[in-house]
Amino acid sequence: MSETRVSLFLVPTPIGNLKDITLRAVEVLKTVDVILAEDTRTSGTLLKHLEITRPLQSYHIFNEHKAVEKLVERMHKGEAFALVSDAGTPAISDPGFLLVREVIAAGLEVQCLPGPTAFVPALVNSGLPNDRFVFEGFLPHKKGRKTRIDALAEETRTILFYESPHRLIKTLEQLAEVFGADRQACVSRELTKLHEENVRGTLTELIEYYETNPLKGEIVLVVAGKPEKRETREERQALKKQKWNSGD
Ligand code: SAM
Secondary structure, three states: OOOOOOEEEEEOOOOOOHHHHHHHHHHHHHHHHHEEEEHHHHHHHHHOOOOOOEEEOOOOOOOHHHHHHHHHHHHHHHEEEEEEEEEEEEOOOOOOHHHHHHHHHHOOOEEEOOOOOOOHHHHHHHHHOOOEEEEEOOOOOOOHHHHHHHHOOOOEEEEEEEOOHHHHHHHHHHHHHHHOOOOOEEEEEEOOOOOEEEEEEEEEHHHHHHHHHOOOOEEEEEEEEOOOOOOOOHHHHHHHHHHHHHHH
C-alpha cells in the first residue's frame, strides 16, 4: 500500500514548556519544504532552539485570504508545507481553518499532528465532567457577546472559553448573571509554565478571588454546564403508569 503524500501538516508547538514539542513535530518540521508561521520571529526562536533550518514564510489572519490560493498552487506542484502558530495547535483560535478547508477542497492531503493545546489540560485540571464539553473559544468583545452567553443558558455540557486576563472579572460577572452565581468553574492560568495555577470555585468565589489577586498571564476559563434535571420518584412513577396504560 502506498503512503498518501501530505501537502499540509498542522504542527502544534508548546504553550509554555518547550519540552512539550513532540518528536514527530520536530521530524515533520525538519522535512517539509516550507514552514508557514503566524509570526516568523516567534517561531524563528523556537526553530533555532530545535536546530531546524527550513525556510520560513509568514501566514497570519491579515494575509490568509490572499495567501491560500498561491499556497494551494504550490502544493499541487509538489511542495509540502507545515503550518505553526505562536503557541498550541494551529487553527484552534488561531489562523489555519481557511487553509485547511481550501487544501481539502483542492483534493490534497492535510494532517494535523496531535500535541499541545491549552483547552485540553484546562478541562481535565478543572475536575468538571469532561465526557461531553463545548469549546467556545474567545467571546466577542462587544457586539454579539451577550447573545453568545445567553445562548449557553441551557447548556448542560462543560463549557470552555479562552479569555484575556483583563476581561476575566467582567466575563465571570456576565456568566454569573445568566448561569447563576453558584455555578462551579475553574480558571487555569499559565498552563505548563513555572507559575501554572488552577483556581476552582463558584463564579462568585472566583470573582472575589480575582478582585484581590490581580491576574497576569494566559488563561482558560472552564465552567460547569447547567445541572441536568433529575426526575422525582413521583415523576418516574407517573411516567411508568403512563407507559403501562398505553400498553408500551
Ligand atoms: N492555538 C492555541 C491552542 O491550541 O490552545 C490557542 C491560541 S489563542 C490565540 C491564545 C489563547 O489560548 C490565550 O489567550 C489563552 O486563552 C489560551 N492559552 C494559550 N496558552 C496558554 C497557557 N499556557 N495557559 C493558559 N491558557 C493559554
